Amino acid sequence: MxxxxxxxxxxxxxxxxxxxxxxxxxxxxxxGTIGSGVSHWFIVWLIAATYGAAGLGEYSVVLAGATxxxxxxxxxxxxxxxxxxxxxxxxxxxxxxxxGLALAFALLAVYxxxxxxxxxxxxxMAVMKVADGLSELALARLQRQGRFTALGALTSVGAVATxxxxxxxxxxxxxxxxxxxxxxxxxxxxxxxxxxxxxxxxASLEAEEEIGVRRLLAAALPITAxxxxxxxxxxxxxxxxxxxxxxxxxxxxxxxxxxIVAANLLGASAQTILITTYRRHLADEGxxxxxxxxxxxxxxxxxxxxPAVVTVVLLGDPFLRLVYGDAFGASPLELLAFGATAALCxxxxxxxxVLLVLNWYRSQLLTTIATLVGAALPLALxxxxxxxxxxxxxxxxxxxxYLVRFVTARLLLTPRRVVSDVPH
Numbered sequence: 001m002x003x004x005x006x007x008x009x010x011x012x013x014x015x016x017x018x019x020x021x022x023x024x025x026x027x028x029x030x031x032g033t034i035g036s037g038v039s040h041w042f043i044v045w046l047i048a049a050t051y052g053a054a055g056l057g058e059y060s061v062v063l064a065g066a067t068x069x070x071x072x073x074x075x076x077x078x079x080x081x082x083x084x085x086x087x088x089x090x091x092x093x094x095x096x097x098x099x100g101l102a103l104a105f106a107l108l109a110v111y112x113x114x115x116x117x118x119x120x121x122x123x124x125m126a127v128m129k130v131a132d133g134l135s136e137l138a139l140a141r142l143q144r145q146g147r148f149t150a151l152g153a154l155t156s157v158g159a160v161a162t163x164x165x166x167x168x169x170x171x172x173x174x175x176x177x178x179x180x181x182x183x184x185x186x187x188x189x190x191x192x193x194x195x196x197x198x199x200x201x202x203a204s205l206e207a208e209e210e211i212g213v214r215r216l217l218a219a220a221l222p223i224t225a226x227x228x229x230x231x232x233x234x235x236x237x238x239x240x241x242x243x244x245x246x247x248x249x250x251x252x253x254x255x256x257x258x259x260i261v262a263a264n265l266l267g268a269s270a271q272t273i274l275i276t277t278y279r280r281h282l283a284d285e286g287x288x289x290x291x292x293x294x295x296x297x298x299x300x301x302x303x304x305x306x307p308a309v310v311t312v313v314l315l316g317d318p319f320l321r322l323v324y325g326d327a328f329g330a331s332p333l334e335l336l337a338f339g340a341t342a343a344l345c346x347x348x349x350x351x352x353x354v355l356l357v358l359n360w361y362r363s364q365l366l367t368t369i370a371t372l373v374g375a376a377l378p379l380a381l382x383x384x385x386x387x388x389x390x391x392x393x394x395x396x397x398x399x400x401x402y403l404v405r406f407v408t409a410r411l412l413l414t415p416r417r418v419v420s421d422v423p424h
Contacts, residue, residue: 028152035159037265041258042163043179046170048255048324057247058118059176060254062125064235064242065111066104070129071231073100073107076223078140080216088211090141090200096216101133115242124177124184131184135191141198150197158190222361229368233375233401234260237394240379245390248327253394255328256320256338259312260398263342267349274350278357287358287418294354294413301347309339330391337395344402351409358418367408374404 048056112122142151165182241250282290316335320328355364378396
């Protein structure tokens with residue numbers, strides 16, 4: 001069965017932007033992406049500083065349920081809208097997004113009723129996730145129009161405004177739910193500005209075409225499956241720790257796990273830069289040369305990762321205590337596992353980029369499923385053997401996930417298979 005593919009979005013006609021303009025747009029988009037990650041880490045830091053490890057643990061349990069729910073029911077609509085060939089009607093995607101958000105809201109309420117009865121956090125989380133979902137689709141319209149300077153500027157301003165809003169709320173001693181609602185308020189405002197900036201012309205509106213359900217789902221489901229399943233890698237250890245230990249231990253794990261979030265941001269940034277380079281490399285020099293290039297990049301990043309992991313082990317504990325407080329320290333073994341996991345996470349993005357360039361979407365989904373198996377194995381083993389080092393077990397779950405992800409992708413990306421699959 002052939003892969004379902006979507007054509008890349010075309011930039012609007014006109015003069016191509018110059019090199020400096022493209023570089024500036026890229027830096028703005030990159031700044032917005034990293035700024036968004038920093039702003040969400042800032043929420044974690046504020047909760048830890050204000051409510052301690054227990055408060056952070058409660059937030060983590062709600063987030064662990066909310067993230068996969070809203071990703072799965074978001075259907076990857078932003079990526080589909082941006083990449084779908086033709087002139088898809090944005091309103092169609094908006095209707096699907098609103099329906100998905102409503103269902104995700106209801107299921108999150110059920111999840112909290114069963115596993116996380118922290119209703120103030122639930123309401124704030126719901127506001128934040130719904131606002132993010134609507135804003136994301138509004139920003140997609142700017143992205144499809146190729147207006148990357150406006151997109152990057154808006155996301156960068158949004159990140160700064162988020163930090164400012166939640167700082168004021170924390171200064172006023174607002175509860176966690178209000179902090180999250182403030183994030184949602186900023187996100188929704190940015191979405192409304194994006195809609196105003198991307199308002200299409202009458203001619204563009206008349207050219208838009210309705211997208212059938214079958215075509216939309218054929219493009220959306222593979223993307224949603226991979227992205228949604230990958231989000232479980234962070235949720236599974238939180239659920240496990242929540243069932244076997246106390247909220248403060250969950251909070252301690254979450255605080256240190258933001259090292260993996262930083263690794264994901266670096267990996268995603270590297271993928272943004274390399275995906276065009278790899279695509280051109282494949283077209284100009286062939287699949288075998290592309291694999292050799294990936295191998296060189298892997299060796300380079302792996303060499304850089306060794307001293308970085310050593311630094312994490314030596315300085316991680318005092319750094320965590322300085323940033324979060326004495327309750328958030330970590331043992332050398334925990335830090336070693338975190339450092340190794342971060343390195344594997346970044347290296348895995350190189351494999352993922354090659355899979356995307358080759359259009360091996362089913363292989364990428366298979367890699368994601370294997371990643372979840374890798375996350376579950378350490379938890380199953382710890383349950384059978386028994387342990388008191390629950391935070392370490394949670395970290396090893398993520399280590400197993402990213403190790404299996406890396407190995408599986410490498411087994412799939414054999415030179416013989418790649419060269420035989422890619423037309424010459």
